[in-house]
Amino acid sequence: MEVIATDCQEYELKSVLKKVREALTKLQVEQLVVRGDKVLLKPNLLSPHQPEAGITTHPVVVEAVIRYFQQLGAEVKVGESSGGMMVNQSLTEQAFEKTGVLAVCQKLDVEVVNFDRVSTRVLSSDKYEFPLPEVLLEADLVVSLPKLKTHSLTLFTGAVKNLYGCIPGMKKVEYHRSCPHPVDFSELVVDIFELVKPDLAIMDGIVGLEGNGPGSTGDACQMGVILASQDLVALDTVAASYLGYTQNQVPITRIAAERGLGSNRLEQIEIIGGYQPSQQEYRLPSNALLSLLPNWLLQPLFGSLLSQPIINQQECIECQLCVQSCPQEVIIERQGLEIEEEGCIKCLCCQELCPQEAITVKEHSLVRLIRSIKEFLG
Ligand code: SF4
Ligand code: SF4
Structure with missing residues (x-):
């Protein structure tokens, strides 16, 4: 299976458009699209952040992909359900606006689909039932447009994990509650991947995210790459290797490969496009x-x-976003907001969504010891 990895150092529309077009031409994507086809793009708009934060798919990449498919005569839509809900208010609208993706869609006359507010159809895997947007299921082509990022719970988030944002609103919180263990949660994400069956992924890795991603406690890092593939597992495997992960370390790609949904063996993946990964050591969660x-x-x-997540009272503005997004309802008001450790499943949804970087994580003492030994051994 082929993964295109092409060098692209900045968000300059002309050059991103050229790189995206070259990558998709190599994959012969034009043969997948007939004039009038409905193409649904799913970027990663986790929460309302400026594009420079490295948290969301950059609007220039979204624009380049929209333009590519519009030139083929496709009817393009962009859909997302962001990571949290306020009472009676979907964060997705704010995310579309703040990330700059709404402005791109308006400029190119593309429909923005808030998955929190559309009709859904329930599809089932062996273990779970998932309400999935009709507009997604009816598309002729589904394209995942992930950001290259670390993830504190699943270690890495890419083309496959991005599909978790196809689940509307608070339903995502319920799944976190029923699958607190990262491996169980990864199984659930792979179930969604199997049901959605995207045709293609194009990853924004020009600026990625290292450290305790996928939200504002991660750090933006220059990576200088755009990746594309029809094998989303292979694409994620390559991207995760650029961050420094080993083959079986990321549960989502391991589980997906075990189910025969793609390849997570680097030696079996043909990487073309000439990108030379940096020798820099990126910080993992x-x-x-x-x-x-x-x-x-x-x-x-x-x-x-x-x-364990901890709220920094000095930084907290009491916006309540974490309180309303916590699947366990363990963020409570004492003297300021606090997290009750007992009952917390450490899903880190609160940390992902906090707009103030007010939620940090406290490493377990054993993890601190491993870190010290690792640093000592170099
Ligand atoms: S910790 Fe963050 S998300 Fe929670 S209330 Fe404070 S500022 Fe809002
Ligand atoms: S406090 Fe944070 S990490 Fe703990 S269960 Fe709630 S959202 Fe998840």
Whole structure:
């Protein structure tokens, strides 16, 4: 399976358009589209952030992909359900606006679809039922447009994890509650991937996110790459390797490959396009260190070893976003907002969505010890 990885260092429309067109031509994407086809683009607009934060798919990349498909005569729509809900208010609208994607869609006369507000059809996997937007299921072509990022819970978020944003609003919170373990949650994400069956992914890795992503506690980092593939698992495997992950470290790609949904073996993936990954060592989320522990120790202790979120009262503006998005309802008012550790499943939804970077994570002492040993050994 082919993954295109092309060098692209800045968000300059002309050059991004050229790189996107070259990548999609190599993949012969024009053969997948007939004039009049409905093409649904799914960017990652996790929460309302400026494009420079490195958290959301950059509007220039979205614009380049829209223009490519419009030139083929397709009817393009852009759909998303962002990560949180306020009472009676979908964050998705704010996210479309603040990320600059709304302005691009308006300029190119493209319909913006807020997945929180459209009709859905329920599809089932072996374990779960998922309400999925009709507009997504009826599209002739579904294209995942992820951002290249670390993720504190699933370690990496890319083309496959991006599909979690096809689930409308608060339903996402319910799944977090029913799947607190990262591997169970990853299984659920792969279920969604299997049901949505996207045709293609184009990843914005020009500026990525390292550290404790996928929200504002991660740090934007220059990576200088656009990736594209029809094998979303292979694309994610390549992108995750650029951050420094090993083959089986990211549960979503491992599970998807085990189910035969794509390849997570770098030696079997043909990477073309000439991108030379940087030798820079990117910072992985704290929880990534847990994969260095042997399974016999990790399995029984896993939940208690995950990093614990903590609210920094000095930074908190009491916007209530975390309170309303917490699946366990353990963020409570005492003297300021606090997280009750007992009951917290460490899904880190609160951290993902906090607009103030007011939620940090406290590493378990064992993880701190592993970090010290690792640094000592170089
Ligand atoms: S911690 Fe963040 S999300 Fe929660 S209330 Fe404070 S500012 Fe809002
Ligand atoms: S406090 Fe944060 S990490 Fe804990 S359950 Fe709630 S949203 Fe998840």
